[in-house]
Amino acid sequence: MAILKLSTTERRRASTIVTCLLLAFCAWIVTVLSSSYNYNVKAVVNYRNAPQKRAFHSLQTDTVNITLKGSGWKMLFSKINYENKIVKVDLQRLEYQPFIVLSSQLSTINNDxxxxxxxxxxxxxxxxxxxxxxxxxxxxxxLVRSIQYQHQFSQSGNVVIQPSYVTISGPSNRIDKITTWRTDSLVLKNINEKITTAVNLSPSAEGNVGIYPKTVQVKIPVEEFTEKTVELPVKLMGNVDFFNVKVFPQKVKVTFTTSLNRYNDMTDELFEAQADLNLWRVYGYSALPVKITRVPAFCKVVNIEPRNVDFIVKK
Incomplete structure (x- = not known):
């Protein structure tokens, strides 16, 4: 089979033709995309100027289809970018009518x-x-939080939220079911000092429920912690008046964590250790496990020695 070979001049001519076709195609694409078109996209409705004396509930979804006029480039990018647009709708007319005509606000909406x-x-x-x-x-x-502390640091006191209450307004049948309001998540890492920060409240999921304020001040005391050990007498529980019982040992050593500022204040009077005699009477235990039933706030028990005590019942 003969192989057709093109001369250098013919190859150049073919390359020129292909280049011209590509340039013509690109010019056509640019011309087409530069023209004006009408196209449809979805938009999220964002309400403003809600009526103060009337609670309302939307009878349709929170999205509408909008017809836009723009260049082919804008239309192309709207197809690529699936993120919903936002339409700000003024609800002032709801003070005296049960509907809003969007086209009557067209010029105001287009300003955005x-x-x-x-x-x-x-x-x-x-x-x-x-x-x-x-x-x-x-x-x-x-407060919704996820806080990670540095080694040996932790929360050392109660969280303070200012203000501690939020005022909510809306339909009675909806408001009466709300017992608390959550903040946005406070996420912090590697904390080794007191936290003082502003946190937004979670926005209302319903357009007819309003909240005030929308931001609160949060304070969380943070201190360095260390371990301390105290000896506690074991308090025997479970109808012990009917028996003559002695436990061995009579005291246990409890190791716990506490902040450095409270170290000297942590005495054995603030703790209580108990053992339940009913475990022997009902289940036949030969040794009774010790439980720490009273621990100061923001202290954590890390060890009890011994964890079980022996006992003798005298008849």
């Missing part, structure tokens, strides 16, 4: 849009709302 990408239509265009009695109450705040 880029100049080369404007909304021209909504679907649905009208949002409907249900109303109920509005109530206000205060509930305590719960």
């Amino acid at each position: 849009m880029p100049d080369d990408r404007k909304i021209i239509a909504f679907n649905p265009d009208t949002l409907y709302f249900d109303f109920s009695n509005r109530s206000v109450r205060r509930v305590p705040i719960t």
Whole structure:
């Protein structure tokens, strides 16, 4: 079979033709993408200026389809970027009507849009709302946290949240079910000093429930900890009045962790060790395990010596 060979001139001519075709195609693509088009995307509805005297509940989802007018480039990027857009809707008219017409706020909404990408239509265009009695109450705040401390450091006192209560407002049938309000997660690592920081409250998942304030101040005392050992008498429990019982040994050594500032204040009077005689009467135990039933706050028992005590019952 004969092999067709192109001369240098012919190869150059073919290369020029291919290059021209590629340039023409790129120019066509640029021209097409530079033209203006109408295209649809989903947008999240963000409410503002909620009525103060009426509690409301949206009767549709929190997203709407919007028709945008923009260049082909914008349309292309909107297909690539799946992140929802945000439409800010003013609810001031809900003070005297149960619906909001989005197209009536088109110019205001477009003020928050880029100049080369404007909304021209909504679907649905009208949002409907249900109303109920509005109530206000205060509930305590719960701190959500994940804190990792440096070695030998830990929390040494109660968490202080200022303010400790949040005021919530909304429909009575919804507000009455809320008993506490959580913060956003406070995540800290390698902590070796007192924590003082501002933490946001979790936003309301419902547009008709408002909270105030939205941020609180959190203080967590943090100190260096060490170990200390005290001797505790073992207190015998379980109808001991009917028996003459002696335990051996009569005291146990308890090792616990405490902050350095409280080291001298940690005495045996703050602890209590117990053994239950019912374990012998009911289950036939020959030795009784010791439990530490009273421990000061922010102290942690790390060892009990011995963990079991012997006993003699005299009839």
